[in-house]
Amino acid sequence: MPRHFLKLSDLSAAEINRVIERARGLKAQKSDLPRSLSGKTLAMIFTKNSTRTRVSFEAGVAKLGGHALFLHGDATQLGRSEPISDTAKVLSRMVDAVMIRNDSHADQQELAANASVPVINGLCNLHHPCQLLADLQTWIEHRGPLAGKTAAWIGDGNNVCHSWIEAAKLLDFKLRIACPKGYEPSSALLAWAGDAVELMRGAAFAANGADLIVTDTWTSMGQEKEEAKRLAAFTPYTVNAELMARARPDAIFQHCLPAHRGEEVTGEVIDGPQSVVWDEAENRLWAQMALLEFLLEA
Numbered sequence: 001m002p003r004h005f006l007k008l009s010d011l012s013a014a015e016i017n018r019v020i021e022r023a024r025g026l027k028a029q030k031s032d033l034p035r036s037l038s039g040k041t042l043a044m045i046f047t048k049n050s051t052r053t054r055v056s057f058e059a060g061v062a063k064l065g066g067h068a069l070f071l072h073g074d075a076t077q078l079g080r081s082e083p084i085s086d087t088a089k090v091l092s093r094m095v096d097a098v099m100i101r102n103d104s105h106a107d108q109q110e111l112a113a114n115a116s117v118p119v120i121n122g123l124c125n126l127h128h129p130c131q132l133l134a135d136l137q138t139w140i141e142h143r144g145p146l147a148g149k150t151a152a153w154i155g156d157g158n159n160v161c162h163s164w165i166e167a168a169k170l171l172d173f174k175l176r177i178a179c180p181k182g183y184e185p186s187s188a189l190l191a192w193a194g195d196a197v198e199l200m201r202g203a204a205f206a207a208n209g210a211d212l213i214v215t216d217t218w219t220s221m222g223q224e225k226e227e228a229k230r231l232a233a234f235t236p237y238t239v240n241a242e243l244m245a246r247a248r249p250d251a252i253f254q255h256c257l258p259a260h261r262g263e264e265v266t267g268e269v270i271d272g273p274q275s276v277v278w279d280e281a282e283n284r285l286w287a288q289m290a291l292l293e294f295l296l297e298a
């Protein structure tokens with residue numbers, strides 16, 4: 001049975017730490033990298049836009065001597081209703097791993113259930129686990145071990161927030177979530193996380209004394225029609241200098257990007273000294289290289 005990575009909790013805490021350690025090792029090595037994916041092909045299916053995920057997977061596989069294949073969903077037979085289960089069986093005969101970014105976690109599960117190679121979630125409606133590998137790597141690089149620390153998620157209870165919830169539970173840090181009414185994360189996931197996660201209404205309460213402040217767009221891909229309504233609901237949740245001042249003086253700011261300056265974060269914060277967003281984006285590369293090595297050797 002192949003190992004899949006459809007959500008962060010598909011790996012144990014020890015495995016996540018191992019992948020992050022390896023990512024840091026590859027990053028330190030930078031050049032003269034091993035050809036650990038030599039002869040391996042990764043198929044990457046995208047039905048949604050991407051800059052970081054596409055480029056980091058494609059460049060990362062190339063750095064380790066492998067080949068990545070970009071498949072735009074609509075340009076494949078998936079776009080003409082070929083069953084995803086048939087697609088899984090066919091791709092499994094030709095490539096060594098499949099990455100998929102789409103709208104439906106259920107479709108990803110069906111793809112994985114019918115694949116004999118690892119399937120990786122490159123973002124769906126419910127999770128963005130690859131993002132969290134990079135986010136955690138970045139946090140550790142800047143501030144050391146995570147156990148006992150506090151992160152504050154300010155904004156939408158969305159796919160990235162869900163992966164942060166899983167991270168808090170698995171890696172033993174606290175996550176406070178401040179979101180407007182009606183935009184809460186999955187209640188099932190909150191119940192699973194127990195006291196690792198605390199849901200709060202006010203952004204200021206969540207930010208108080210936090211070690212890390214993190215946010216994401218208020219309007220995720222596919223929600224464009226709700227944009228005006230969302231903008232109104234989320235206005236009190238902008239991460240600005242005043243909110244950052246409530247966190248610890250050495251707190252860092254993260255954002256998975258793409259960002260909307262003046263909405264979920266001010267330019268002053270994202271382009272300011274506490275922001276680590278460029279390291280975070282770069283770490284997508286190293287974290288996913290380590291993930292692919294892990295899944296392909298498993």
Ligand code: CP
Nearest residue numbers: 050051052053256257
């Ligand atoms: N953070 C992230 O996944 O970026 P892309 O949408 O550009 O891949």
Ligand code: NVA
Nearest residue numbers: 158216220221256257
């Ligand atoms: N929540 C965002 C993340 C983009 C990387 C979205 O789903 O569009």
